[in-house]
Amino acid sequence: MTPDNSPFLELSGVSKRYGGVRALEGVDFACRRGSIHAVLGENGAGKSTLIKIIAGVVQPDEGTMRLAGQPVRFRDPLAANAAGVVCIFQELSLMPDLSVADNIGISNPPRTRLGLIDRRAQRRRTEELLARVGCEDVNPLEQVKNLPLSRRQMVEIAKALGRGPRLLILDEATSALTSSDVLKVYDILKKLREEGLSLLYISHRMHEIEELADTCSVFRNGRHIETFPAGTHSPDEIVQLMIGREMAHVYPPKPAGRGAAPPVLEVQDLRWGDRLNGVSLKVGKGEIVGLGGLDGQGQRELQLALFGVLSGLSGQVLVDGRPVTLASPAQAKHRSIGMALIPEDRKTEGLMLPMSIADNLGMAAMDSLTTGVFVDPAKERAAIQRMVEKLKIKVGDVGNPVATLSGGNQQKVVIAKWLLTEPRIILLNDPTRGIDVGTKQELYQLLRDLADAGASILFYTTDYDELIGCCDRVLILYDGRIVRELQGDEIDEKAIVAASLNLGADAKTAPASHSGISP
Template structure:
């Protein structure tokens, strides 16, 4: 078996950006019919590795071999032609085109010099079936699909290219639990068909379920390769972060007065069929979690509180007084002081081509301006303070935010809203797709903000985060509050039973 020529091999591959080693003499062996997991913090070199493999960027040194023959790719089309296809964390779909158009966009079938629509739809249907998205209509516009279904279309698009090596970069981070199970079934079938799968995820349980082999990268270098299951999670995380693994969640030290007037209170919020009479409170110094299966109204609740949705009925009170929050501008005004950390940092939270400085300043213009003119000294001081507070790794504030790792981009999103000095912080799955070390920093920041008096509402699809971060968890089911769990009641068993609308006594029995 050791003498077998691997399907793909990388030897001594390096890539520099200025004086920074994004990848330093990296080695990797990928075998047919195996799932090879790539682990590491954001900024460890994983993204650079897969960009080189898929022809997005060229290495400075080293070599790649496919079937034992040295290869190089001038662009992604050349890599695709060789059978190396990548599904990036950032979707590559064009929203105003149909699902079928997106799936075959690089090589559409033609007839008499025109696109053969019938053949196009047949290819799209086959690819969607293979990706577990047989319920998605090929002629549906991508913009009409929820984020989780768009991810399925992205996977179908990759499968339509007949990959030999399929690279998945956080491909399940936007999926619902049901979609994840579907995709796992697809990946296991592809493995049995002899396709090599390179799998990048920060969800350790996914690695445990899928991977055959694992390789850990840190600071651009390969640290270790080992058979999946041969190391404990603690050992793996220690390899990733290069230091002893401490408790992920900081202690819950806030002392909230239950008799105090809530900073934020929602009464009987309803919107279309997505919210059905939701009532929730958050007091100063409290972290309130939103639980439940994905898609039960949690995101809509946060958007309603922030004034994004139109036609919401019910009442929102700030410091016990009813307020009409008719838009984000009103929500973030100093007399309310609300901030929303959105779900999708790429499209909702950042302007990727613009600098870190511009992104950080954008939400706080009213705070750092006088008579419509930006106070550059105040702006620079605030930006430097945020970069230091969140330990944002950037070459300078002038660097394009799109050049940062995913974890540091997420820190910029959070820092942008902290520039406003919010009293109420709404977070929509803020740690999706970021590494363990950055997650720890964000958890510590949440507890620090709560200790300083902020009222925080946190929606997370990760039960461990709800248990480890929250003082209370409000579980939503079908757009309504199903149950509220407080303190020691916040357990995985209680969260799952409530999310499934199962009576807790019945679940115990």
């Protein structure tokens, strides 16, 4: 279907403030039918407030909104859904203790003549929606909490499609997905565009914008900066619009001529069920070692095993040449070992969202902030302020709930709370997922600074560019074992992709099948 030149969604002069903070200021914005419209900006630029207003989550202080030419003002998300406005937020709305079918049908389940939920019809509908998103392998009766994060994200998309959207808003909808699921989402969105839907797409991954978007709008500091046809601005130009300044080199330089450092962390023949099949590796002092490979090849299990989360392991872990027992996170983070884990999902694994920023920052290092059996308030305040300044966390009042921060600042809090423990070994699990380019650049520099100060870093990321730009060595996992080690000039996209597919020793010269999508 050719896009209709008349906008389906129009915003005029929309503003929103929270206390003295300007979230949106006088925004004019429009989105057409049969079009994928990318919304770009740093964390805190106003993107989230924009989509919350469109979806009826919050009310604007000023301005008007039209849908299909008619003025609308949604009192809540249910009213927006009824009008065909459906959101897929980065923070999943699924209920973990309910089945997939119950989650998908929760707002409008099929009913029998007696008004009861028609379980068979609900299951059939769920199977149809799962097939539509390419997830026929998911059992509709499975509890959501038993699914991996990537599958939960696909269930969220199926749930949204089940509401029959006319305007579909996707907020970092691919950030938790595997490469195969990302391709499925691409196909789904292109088909929806052909069917005449309006799609708003928020993503920090420039290759996704290049692949999908018809139109792009850039927001900065709560203002609409520019709207332009996709392909008319280079990625560097788009980034400059987003941050309002020239973009410095994204990745800090790697140290030249570094010799082999003595291993701080050494793993020998680590095994766990069918997920880890004899992993052996070394990480030297001051070294950043990347973990690559297709998602789900044992990378996360390896880091959880090292941090004492998993039981039933075999093999040996050595720190500074001596065997250690890692039966719990408390043992892993003890000063004798000095390990920290930055988890995959900051919302559910890294933070206590209702608690204050200060409480979250001090949580992991509580034993070092106490005098006797009580927390030393002066020591705690000084430590927290030091981390806020070091990581440039935009907090306002540290007494506010950490949930009030942007995604990038929340991630900084997760990292800062573990840096307060003064770790010597840092495990990172996809730490830049869903954060903006400016914050990513700050985190890349922080990792290099920590390594230069002597930390040993094991860095798992689903972004090939991060493996190439950040890491001194890269270990590729396949089927729970390391199949190749890359270092120096060997660390390039072709070698990473070929090794990830387990193509053998000639991986360096093998043709790349990677299309810019992080696996």
